Amino acid sequence: MAADDVHAVTSLRARPDAAMPAGPDDAGQFGRPARRREDLHHLLGRGRFTDDIVASGEDALHLTILRSPHAHARIRRIDVARAKAMPGVIEVLTGADLTQNVGPLRANWIWPRMPLPEHRALSEKVARYVGEGVALVVATDRYIAADALEAIDIDYEVLAAVTDPYRAAQAGASVVHPELDGASIRGNVLQHVPVRAGNYAAARRKADVIVTQRLRNQNLVPGAMEPRSVHASYDMTTDVVTIHLSSQAPHIMKRMLAQVLNVDEHRLRVIAPDVGGGFGAKLHLYPEDVLVTAMAFRLKRAVKWTSTRTEDFLSTNHGRDHVQEVEICATRDGTITGLKATIWGNLGAYVSGMGPGIPAVNCGMILTGVYRIPNLHVDTNLMLTNTSRVDTYRGAGRPEATYLIETMVDRVARRLGLDPVEVRRRNFIPPSAFPYTIASHAFCYDSGDYPKNLDKALEIVGYASQRAKQERLRKRGRYLGIGLATYTEFTGIGNGNLLAMFGFDYGGWEYGRVLVHPTGTVEIHTGSADQGQGHATSYVQIVCDVLEIPAGQCSVVEGDTGRVEFGLGTFNSRSMAVGGAALHEAARRLLAKAKRMAAHALGVTADDIVYAKGIFSVRREMSPFAQGSRVLRRGTRDLVGKVYRHLLGVQPVQVGAGRDKISWEEVARLAHFLTTYPNGLEPGLDERVFHRPKDFVFPFGTYAAVVEVDVETGDVDVRRLVAVDDCGRIINPLLARGQVHGGAAQGLGQALLEQSLYTDDGRPRAANWMGYAFPRALHMPYIEAEHTVTPTDRNALGVKGIGESGSICTPPAIVNAVLDALSPLGVTHLDMPLLPEQVLSAISTARRERSRSVDAIGSGAVAT
Amino acid sequence: MISCEFEYCKPDSLPALMQILTMYPEATLLAGGHALLPAMKSREIRPERLVDLAAIPELRGIRRGSDAIQIGAMVTTAEVEHSSLLKEALPLLPDAAKVISDPLIRNRATIGGSLAQAEPSGDWPAIALAVGAIIHLTGVNGERAVPIDDFFQIETTPAGNGLAVGRRTVVARSEVITHVSIPLVQGEVRRSYLKRMHPASGFALIGVAVALRLDQDRRCDWCRIAITGAASAAFRALKAERCLVGTAISGEIIREASMLAGEENVEFIGDPFGSSAYRRQMLPVYLRRALSTAIESALV
């Protein structure tokens, strides 16, 4: 029945390792390129995604949502009578019907004193972006539900809309939330966050060059292959609603849903089964999550909603979307002395989970990147507009920061006629300076060796010979470009106390649990679950490295609040640095306890036990004293045993007596079924750890791109893409490379292909894969991914995050390469994406300007 | 993305199809479904009755006759791509098939469906124009053969999102394309197809198909050039053709002909990945490159 089915589905997440060979040689797992234990399951079509769930033995009712076709409109009238009367329609509700029982959605990163626009799961009076829900239908199947949507009569008064964050800040722009305007905010600027350091004005006065540029970091669609999906089922016997949700953070979702729906948290169980990509967009609470859960409670039935592709474009959070005005000051030798930036970061029509922190902290407070820049003047404006919400998307703020600083450093180099490599070296934070607190004072970098990393990238790409080749080809009218970008970023959230001061309400820990069954198999529980990264594979490596047992003996339980009690989730490339560190600690504690159990059984102290590859043995070179006490203990036990047998006719368990070795499996059994336990020890082998990191960890790296631009068509051909990342010690090089590949693809997408465009009245110009250009295999060059290894001391594993580097560093590397290619033609700026038409028109504009200035000089006019 | 209700039937012969069409002249034919189904799911169109052509043997197969090749309407793009007959007799077709979207689409999309759909950015319309295909139609009132030059009806309303529907060909209501025949031109015919893929849809942002015959003196005595992706329907670059026919092929003449193509009197279409001005600007470049490829292949 109900509960059984749910169990059958979720237990699929506990997968024994089928792909990896079992055997004691698997011990020493850390650093091995182990193949993903998740793959077989997916290759055989056994994946279970939320839309596959049939949880309650009954077919779920289908929920669909009537969405506003307007970016900004007042709802004059809404009549659901006709829809309600249709056969098969169970429920039709509007925003007004829900205000009683469903609270507004909350965000998790609310700047101190920042007002929060009210975000209802269905808007009652005004729709503020195309795709915002204004009514819902629940019907017996999705076809009837879709037909019923068309039968809802709704009348809108269309209002002026604004979708560009810069335009939203200008006088006269239409106001997205008039109820806040004037009262707590000004116009559409929800919050202004200044960062000041040193004396920027003085740096500017003394500078030899000042370079200014306006940059656009375009609005992007995260575009996970699996669209969002929610399935909620009600269990009459337990009064619990189980919610299957394609989410990166099931535990946080449980907490948020309990708050929004005002139900006890123990009445909710959230399961994120297989999740087909998240990229930050599946991290936060959405209206549909609330609505489906609320309907399951209300109707006491299973209810589901699966986004159509178009709905996913319209209603799932977008990423990036900054306008940045930048000014950078340098001295003649290329020393960068100051940075000024004004940022308009789009949050969308409402504030999503971490929305405000992305421009304000993740970008605005780490603009200086890998450089020592003492003087800073940064203003970040958090903008409300008539778009869907904008929040975390792979890199979340660091791509915007890295693009800003890395393209500006190249501009300084070009202006001064210096090699961009030299300008980078000159300004790098030197290896000796770590730990290093950056000028914004928001972050203290743990470790780094930027020059070494840069050198490796230059060597792989063959920098000098590429420059020579560029020279040769230019003479033949071909335009090769070499672009570099160097980055650092922060991963592994993090120091919860510090974050709380900035209004971040997650805390910073992660939960891990390692337990041993009486038969010796090991179960690993983590609160930081997988969405395709291969977490289970790496977690097993971490645990098996400590426990020295075959990987096949372990299973991983994740993504289920009913089985894993606590968790924060998977984001900020934190899983290995925080979730992995928690499991590492749990495994160590567990082994220590197992040693005491083994010692007890063998009649020695834990100090005299050595453990290797599943065997606990008595240390050969025991001290005479220890040997004596062992004999004594054995004698005592023998004696006690004899007495018991004689007086009571029973036999005490004495597994290890007289032996020098005991296996992992025996210890596992003893841990549960021994009659006596060492002093103070409880039965069982089960360790739970809430790991709280001291601080963030800061991976870094250098990306180099070689491109050729066809100046006749504007085509950019990426010939080489070299990625040299430093994420500290590497748990699994294969999976680390996979992360770089995926990130680089999304980075290339941003650089060359992707943008979410809006019409003047605020409608997205593309809401499907036919009109929005995600990168495909054919767009990708071969990615040369390498590493340097600079460990961190902020976690016991020495690891840093690797999940986002590719999307952070690829865009500036490619854009710098294209601008490098076109510099002889006088092209100095291009906005992403570098579509051929834009490249071509920049070339012709530059040519025209050149010939005009040549004409001007020729005719004796004075250039002003 | 959830279609309205519809009836469905699947006749197993051409006569059976004709019977159905006699009874239901408004019925909609279903081939690969890759134009039709997306449009139905987005409810842009709401056909009440689908007639699936998948089980009609008369619409299948690729055959070689004495002076023409016949391709059944239900032949998929993947079948064209892998046909050894076509690789040998008319490699332009398999070459073009290779650059049509991805293998999943190619496995479903049919030649008949693509021609009937006449997508402004579809590849087959240009290919069919360049090879001078003849479209064979069967209707309740009999059969007819329409030369490809008379097949498309240029509309001025730009379509654009890859899902456009509406009358764009001479195919009448309750008429079916049964097959396409392609005359085999005697002599040294050189062909090439150059396409810039739309990065999102895979359709042609611009596609140029050329076929030309050179005599012993490298003089062009027959030529067809077709363009897709540029206007609301594929069209022939007649000015360029006229410029080439009767002249000895040189770099200069190729450049001249290519420039003329940009002056063709058609309304160019555009989208964020290539405005109409950009497509107009690219046409001569692509034509020059396509011609050069074709001619170079003549030299080896």
Ligand SMILES: Cc1cc2nc3c(=O)[nH]c(=O)nc-3n(C[C@H](O)[C@H](O)[C@H](O)COP(=O)(O)OP(=O)(O)OC[C@H]3O[C@@H](n4cnc5c(N)ncnc54)[C@H](O)[C@@H]3O)c2cc1C
């Ligand atoms: C993601 C995607 C990418 C694509 N990329 C490309 C591309 O790069 N290049 C390209 O050329 N095309 C491309 N296509 C289009 C693809 O080739 C279509 O499938 C094709 O245009 C329509 O063929 P179909 O067999 O799917 O026809 P259907 O969708 O079944 O039918 C299309 C229309 O033709 C009518 N019809 C079908 N068969 C007949 C017949 N025998 N007689 C009369 N009428 C008929 C139908 O009634 C319908 O109106 C793409 C499609 C998709 C979904």
